[in-house]
């Protein structure tokens with residue numbers, strides 16, 4: 001269908017990378033379209049994506065063929081497609097920086113990170129050698145230095161950048177300028193899952209607003225058993241995640257709730273849940289005659305595949321931006337696929353904007 005494969009590099013071969021790669025091969029080799037927002041996006045199917053380079057720092061992944069590393073512990077997401085052919089890609093050692101939180105060492109190795117001893121490679125060189133056109137950043141929450149390092153590497157290597165985690169890069173005007181000046185498209189920050197806690201909470205918030213209900217209080221709390229949740233037990237690492245998740249919901253309100261009346265955040269780690277994430281949302285409001293309206297909701301999802309199809313769309317959007325010579329933050333696809341985009345729109349507006357972008361009626 002497509003003219004050529006989209007060459008993608010990945011920083012962080014964790015659960016999200018595993019789901020993404022399984023999905024690329026699953027949808028590439030079957031006719032199934034269940035779970036896809038766009039079976040075709042700009043002339044590209046999911047199977048038209050090729051991973052050409054991957055970086056990690058865990059001793060069970062570095063030096064391994066990518067098709068093995070995605071199933072190595074502590075990855076624990078569901079395996080929905082294990083027929084991954086030999087990719088020819090070996091996972092390279094990245095610089096660790098703040099990627100591994102010290103508290104990880106207090107947990108058994110099957111569920112936690114363990115640093116590899118190798119010297120890091122020259123990431124910019126590797127990106128250039130691999131021919132990568134797009135770099136997806138999957139650093140753990142709170143890896144501020146590591147995330148910025150990979151963003152700089154993308155800039156230096158001239159590779160489009162997708163920031164799947166909540167270090168504010170694409171939504172930061174200084175960084176945005178750098179991408180514009182270098183002629184590179186960027187999508188970010190912090191991926192908004194297919195039907196995850198954020199989009200459900202946003203849509204309900206918009207529903208209350210549109211139906212004239214005054215929102216008085218709300219919370220959203222999440223827990224799971226993957227390394228993303230283990231990492232977030234270190235509260236200091238959580239600051240940007242909390243901002244990203246809270247603003248994603250608060251941006252849907254005309255009268256913004258103050259910090260006391262809105263609580264949004266990850267809260268605990270339960271190892272046996274593995275990649276199953278549980279989310280509780282409560283919304284309290286006042287309707288006609290100030291009568292009370294309360295919603296209590298429980299969402300249970302497999303966390304990592306929930307973001308896989310979203311990134312598959314973001315990669316294809318980055319590719320069509322490259323083809324069209326569009327540089328800097330891509331506002332429509334960022335608003336649709338990310339929790340903390342440069343500009344927030346409602347999910348319906350963002351969806352319409354994305355369709356216009358795909359058809360070429362909107363520049364970014």
Ligand SMILES: NC(=O)c1ccc[n+]([C@@H]2O[C@H](COP(=O)([O-])OP(=O)(O)OC[C@H]3O[C@@H](n4cnc5c(N)ncnc54)[C@H](O)[C@@H]3O)[C@@H](O)[C@H]2O)c1
Nearest residue numbers: 012013014015016056094096099139140141165227303307
């Ligand atoms: N649905 C979702 O799962 C979802 C949604 C929104 C955001 N995110 C974010 O995406 C990111 C990735 O999530 P995940 O579930 O794949 O996490 P994960 O813990 O499974 O994977 C992170 C990977 O990064 C590696 N790593 C750590 N430091 C590194 C460094 N300096 N260089 C290279 N690799 C390094 C780890 O070894 C691990 O393999 C997280 O920040 C998460 O919050 C995920």
